[in-house]
Amino acid sequence: MEQKGRIYVVGLGPGNREYMSMRAIRAIEDAEVVIGYKTYIDLIRDLLAGKEVIDSGMRKEVERCHLTLDKALEGKKVALVSSGDAGVYGMAGIMLEIKDERDEDIDIEIVPGITAASAASAVLGAPMMHDFAVISLSDLLTDWELIKKRLTCAAMGDFVVALYNPKSMGRVHQIEEAREIMMKYKGKDTPVGIVKNAKRQGEEVIITDLEHMLDYAIDMLTVVVIGNAHTYVKNGKMITPRGYQR
Amino acid sequence: MEQKGRIYVVGLGPGNREYMSMRAIRAIEDAEVVIGYKTYIDLIRDLLAGKEVIDSGMRKEVERCHLTLDKALEGKKVALVSSGDAGVYGMAGIMLEIKDERDEDIDIEIVPGITAASAASAVLGAPMMHDFAVISLSDLLTDWELIKKRLTCAAMGDFVVALYNPKSMGRVHQIEEAREIMMKYKGKDTPVGIVKNAKRQGEEVIITDLEHMLDYAIDMLTVVVIGNAHTYVKNGKMITPRGYQR
Numbered sequence: 001m002e003q004k005g006r007i008y009v010v011g012l013g014p015g016n017r018e019y020m021s022m023r024a025i026r027a028i029e030d031a032e033v034v035i036g037y038k039t040y041i042d043l044i045r046d047l048l049a050g051k052e053v054i055d056s057g058m059r060k061e062v063e064r065c066h067l068t069l070d071k072a073l074e075g076k077k078v079a080l081v082s083s084g085d086a087g088v089y090g091m092a093g094i095m096l097e098i099k100d101e102r103d104e105d106i107d108i109e110i111v112p113g114i115t116a117a118s119a120a121s122a123v124l125g126a127p128m129m130h131d132f133a134v135i136s137l138s139d140l141l142t143d144w145e146l147i148k149k150r151l152t153c154a155a156m157g158d159f160v161v162a163l164y165n166p167k168s169m170g171r172v173h174q175i176e177e178a179r180e181i182m183m184k185y186k187g188k189d190t191p192v193g194i195v196k197n198a199k200r201q202g203e204e205v206i207i208t209d210l211e212h213m214l215d216y217a218i219d220m221l222t223v224v225v226i227g228n229a230h231t232y233v234k235n236g237k238m239i240t241p242r243g244y245q246r
Numbered sequence: 247m248e249q250k251g252r253i254y255v256v257g258l259g260p261g262n263r264e265y266m267s268m269r270a271i272r273a274i275e276d277a278e279v280v281i282g283y284k285t286y287i288d289l290i291r292d293l294l295a296g297k298e299v300i301d302s303g304m305r306k307e308v309e310r311c312h313l314t315l316d317k318a319l320e321g322k323k324v325a326l327v328s329s330g331d332a333g334v335y336g337m338a339g340i341m342l343e344i345k346d347e348r349d350e351d352i353d354i355e356i357v358p359g360i361t362a363a364s365a366a367s368a369v370l371g372a373p374m375m376h377d378f379a380v381i382s383l384s385d386l387l388t389d390w391e392l393i394k395k396r397l398t399c400a401a402m403g404d405f406v407v408a409l410y411n412p413k414s415m416g417r418v419h420q421i422e423e424a425r426e427i428m429m430k431y432k433g434k435d436t437p438v439g440i441v442k443n444a445k446r447q448g449e450e451v452i453i454t455d456l457e458h459m460l461d462y463a464i465d466m467l468t469v470v471v472i473g474n475a476h477t478y479v480k481n482g483k484m485i486t487p488r489g490y491q492r
Contacts, residue, residue, distance in 0.1 A: 011364075018269040021259070021360065085360070087367040093375035093485055100480045112368040112445070114267065114331070114358050118257075121333040122358040129339035130388070131396050133379040133405060141489035142376070150377050150403040157399030158392070159379060199358070234346045239339055243387035 005072035005106060008079045009095050011086035011113025015043055015200030019119065024111050031079035033071045035064055040081050052076075061091065065098040072106050085115035089136055089164060117162035119198035120223040123205050125237030127193055127225045132160035137167070137174040144174070151178050155185035160231065160240055163224040175218055182226055183210055193225040193238045194218060207238050251318035251352060254325045255341050257332035257359025261289055261446030265365065270357050277325035279317045281310055286327050298322075307337065311344040318352050331361040335382055335410060363408035365444035366469040369451050371483030373439055373471045378406035383413070383420040390420070397424050401431035406477065406486055409470040421464055428456055428472055439471040439484045440464060453484050 008027035013019040028034060028047050038055040041048070052071075056064055068080045082090035092110045099108060121128045133154035139147060154161045161182070166175045182190070188211040196204040196219065206216045210226065218224060231240040254273035259265040274280060274293050284301040287294075298317075302310055314326045328336035338356045345354060367374040379400035385393060400407050407428070412421045428436070434457040442450040442465065452462045456472065464470060477486040 013267065016269075018272070019267045019358070021265045021267060023262075023264040026264070085364045085367075087364060087372050087374050088378075089375060089488065092368070093372035093488055096372050096480075096483055096485050097487060100485075110368040110372065112265070112360050112364040114360055115364060118331045118333060118358040118361060121331075122338070122356040126333050126339035126342050126356065128333050129335060131379070131381045131393075132334075133377070133400070133403075135377045146404070147377075150405060153399040153403030153405070154379070157379075157396040159396060159399070234342075237342055239342050239346075241343060242335065242339055 003075040005075045006077050007068055007072045007095065007106060007108045008111055009086045009092045009108060010079050010081045010111045011090060012040055012043055012081055012083050013114040014116065014119035014198055015083065019114050019199055021111070021113065024113060027109070027111050028079050028081070030077055032076045033078040034081060035068050035078060036081035040083050044081065061094050062098065065091065065095045068095065069099060069102060069104060069106065073104060085113045086110055087112055088115045088134070116164060116198060116223045117225070120162070120193065120195035120225055123195050123198050123203065124193035124207065124225060125239050127191070127227055127231060127238045127240050128160055128162070129240045129242045130160060130228060132162060134162045134164065136164040137178055138165040138171070139174065147174070148177065148181060151181040155182050158228045160228050161226040163226070165220055166222055166224050167218045168220045175224070176214065179210060179213060186210060186226065186229070191227040191231045191233050191238050194222060195225070196222045198223060207233055207236065249321040251321045252323050253314055253318045253341065253352060253354045254357055255332045255338045255354060256325050256327045256357045257336060258286055258289060258327055258329050259360040260362065260365035260444055261329065265360050265445055267357070267359065270359060273355070273357050274325050274327070276323055278322045279324040280327060281314050281324060282327035286329050290327065307340050308344065311337065311341045314341065315345060315348060315350060315352065319350060331359045332356055333358055334361045334380070362410060362444060362469045363471070366408070366439065366441035366471055369441050369444050369449065370439035370453065370471060371485050373437070373473055373477060373484045373486050374406055374408070375486045375488045376406060376474060378408060380408045380410060382410040383424055384411040384417070385420065394423065394427060397427040401428050404431070404474045406474050407472040409472070411466055412468055412470050413464045414466045421470070422460065425456060425459060432456060432472065432475070437473040437477045437479050437484050440468060441471070442468045444469060453479055453482065
């Protein structure tokens with residue numbers, strides 16, 4: 001009998017092995033083929049002995065999913081890896097879309113992971129103890145007008161706001177506009193946490209405020225967490241009270 | 247020399263061991279005292295041999311944190327456990343608040359976990375591939391008017407919305423009002439995922455829409471995920487496209 005292929009879409013979490021789930025590790029161990037963006041493949045290189053490994057460059061997401069499906073249809077078990085949570089701006093959606101588009105019947109298991117906002121929060125203290133919004137500032141795939149509308153709504157609702165993909169080499173004004181929108185509704189002394197490489201090698205943490213946040217280095221490996229009206233900083237930690245103490 | 251105590255605030259993830267991180271397991275193994283709400287303690291009972299275990303009832307959060315700090319000040323290593331991500335409506339914030347209030351100097355490590363929205367998303371397909379808001383419908387610690395304002399803002403911004411604590415025995419109207427607010431801005435055929443016990447024993451999954459969501463059982467173990475204007479359902483999965491296919 002022919003072996004039936006299957007697909008795991010695996011969230012690796014922040015990057016350090018110890019924040020991966022056992023399920024993620026087992027899915028990779030079970031896979032015969034492992035596919036992903038090179039930076040993520042490098043994080044799990046030691047798990048890949050004897051496996052077919054296909055790493056590719058950035059922005060090849062669609063291609064990677066087609067390849068994953070091709071391999072699975074050959075009867076292979078394939079792990080498509082993604083950083084953070086595969087279900088939060090990760091590979092889960094596009095993989096399911098391509099499976100549906102090609103109308104193939106194959107098992108796909110989405111293995112969730114710790115998303116960057118959770119990792120950044122743990123480093124900062126406890127900024128996400130209350131309602132929060134997660135917004136990507138990348139306008140490669142989303143109209144900037146819609147992103148600005150979401151920033152406005154999140155600020156109006158006094159959400160804690162976690163910004164993903166805040167800035168890249170060729171994309172610098174979005175974080176400035178995002179800050180301007182936040183300043184319309186949030187005080188300029190609202191705490192802001194800037195975390196680069198949260199819970200992985202090269203971790204850098206800054207706690208500042210809306211007024212001064214642009215004085216610090218922000219790049220595509222950074223998550224920016226902006227507090228709500230009750231967020232405060234004490235002993236180097238950023239805390240959003242939930243209300244237990246009232 | 248006296249041993250210096252320390253505190254781990256540990257997110258256990260959805261509940262199944264395989265979705266815990268190694269860091270969470272090691273923190274519990276390292277701890278001499280483990281403190282938590284009984285339901286969560288039961289999830290890790292096999293890791294607790296030889297340790298002092300203090301389980302307590304619901305709504306004893308403040309008490310549990312004081313006890314954690316007391317034990318740590320005696321020089322013990324203490325793990326305070328919480329489900330999901332300790333930093334998302336978990337114990338991280340209140341623990342830091344109480345440490346600051348009592349002005350004690352003790353190391354606190356927040357160990358992040360997979361939050362319920364990530365677990366629910368993985369079960370549903372890929373509903374959180376784009377900007378999302380997480381809102382708790384519990385008005386025990388938050389004014390209902392503020393929660394309604396956040397629901398309105400999240401709906402206006404066309405966020406994917408994950409509702410935590412949607413309903414309890416004594417709190418039933420909030421989910422109805424939340425749905426009404428969503429219906430003002432989102433189409434009645436907007437996909438809605440209802441996941442009980444995501445990624446743990448007793449998992450139940452419903453995919454429906456805004457119009458019909460109240461026809462299904464929703465309780466405090468349930469997370470409700472409401473799509474954005476582009477979310478669709480295909481082959482039993484709920485998918486929010488990010489835009490790769492355009």
